Amino acid sequence: MMSLTEKLRDFAGALAVASTDAPDDYPEWGYTTYESNMTNLKELWTEILPKLTKELEKAEFIDGKLQEAFAAFEAKEKDKGRKAILAIYNLDVKKLS
Known part of the structure; x- marks a missing residue:
């Protein structure tokens, strides 16, 4: 099971890809697609959100x-x-807690 730190790191990575490639600039040779990246963002956020008890304003944002x-x-x-x-x-989502 991944720690919160690992999930935040993966979330930041998925955000970075989405910021440049979404929705239609994902390279054909890559293994990440728009659909898989959006699913990954949603799943990671669902797991991260309940753990951000100290960062409620940032979580809402x-x-x-x-x-x-x-x-x-x-x-x-x-x-x-x-x-x-x-x-x-x-x-700097990697540093949320």
Whole structure:
């Protein structure tokens, strides 16, 4: 079972990929697709969120920005979605506790 630190690191990695590749710039030669990366972000966030008891404001911000990003990507608003993902990434999510 992964620790919170490991999950946060993986979450940050998935955010980094989404900030540059989502929704339609994933390299064909890569193993990560838009669908797999979005699923990974959702699953990791579901596991991380209950553990962020000391960071409730940041957790609410991240939750809202994730929703905004997913909605933007679905609406084909790539720049809006990427900006929402970057806003999360720039919180230095690896250091949340």
